[in-house]
Amino acid sequence: MNISALLVDAFGRIQEVVHDTVEGLSDDALSTRPADSANSIAWLVWHLTRIQDDHLADAGGYEQVLTADGWHDRLGLPFDPADTGYGHTPDDVAAVKLSAELLTGYYDAVHASTVQYLESLTDDDLERVVDKRWNPPVTLGVRLNSVLSDDLQHAGQAAYVRGLGVSGNSAP
Numbered sequence: 632m633n634i635s636a637l638l639v640d641a642f643g644r645i646q647e648v649v650h651d652t653v654e655g656l657s658d659d660a661l662s663t664r665p666a667d668s669a670n671s672i673a674w675l676v677w678h679l680t681r682i683q684d685d686h687l688a689d690a691g692g693y694e695q696v697l698t699a700d701g702w703h704d705r706l707g708l709p710f711d712p713a714d715t716g717y718g719h720t721p722d723d724v725a726a727v728k729l730s731a732e733l734l735t736g737y738y739d740a741v742h743a744s745t746v747q748y749l750e751s752l753t754d755d756d757l758e759r760v761v762d763k764r765w766n767p768p769v770t771l772g773v774r775l776n777s778v779l780s781d782d783l784q785h786a787g788q789a790a791y792v793r794g795l796g797v798s799g800n801s802a803p
Contacts, residue, residue: 634752634754635753639749642742642746643742644783645683645783645786648786648787648790649734649735649738651790652676652789653731653734653789654731655731658731660672661673661728661731662674662728664725664792669792670788671792672789673729674727675788677737678715678719679786679789680738682716682785683742684696686777687744690761690771695712696741708726752771757771757775758771
């Protein structure tokens, strides 16, 4: 297995968790938070998708799916297109009210863009510096691991919230 196949498989696992977690839930269940300061399934999936879209587009030098494919307007959220959810307040989290169709639609569009980018990578590409603001500078390999780690954690958190049975919706 080469590096691009390995990465495509890893990001595919995130897509599976996103679909398993979101599908079959009502809009209300998706936006319900288990506590006032907790994140909803909708916010977690939106955020992990925004991180993947933002970080991979930046590393790959292409426009984010959010703006390139009109998802910012379709989602209708009260956030700037550059907003990824980092530093959101409980009120910001509560503002993310999206249907399963919109969440998986945006995620799947980002996933398709991600796969297209990953399929072009070679082992040597992983050493390319993509962010000089850190010491040491961040390579593409480190950035991809960071996005995978963040996305898997948030996908797992969303699945956990579903498993709590918030709003009467439990795990499939």
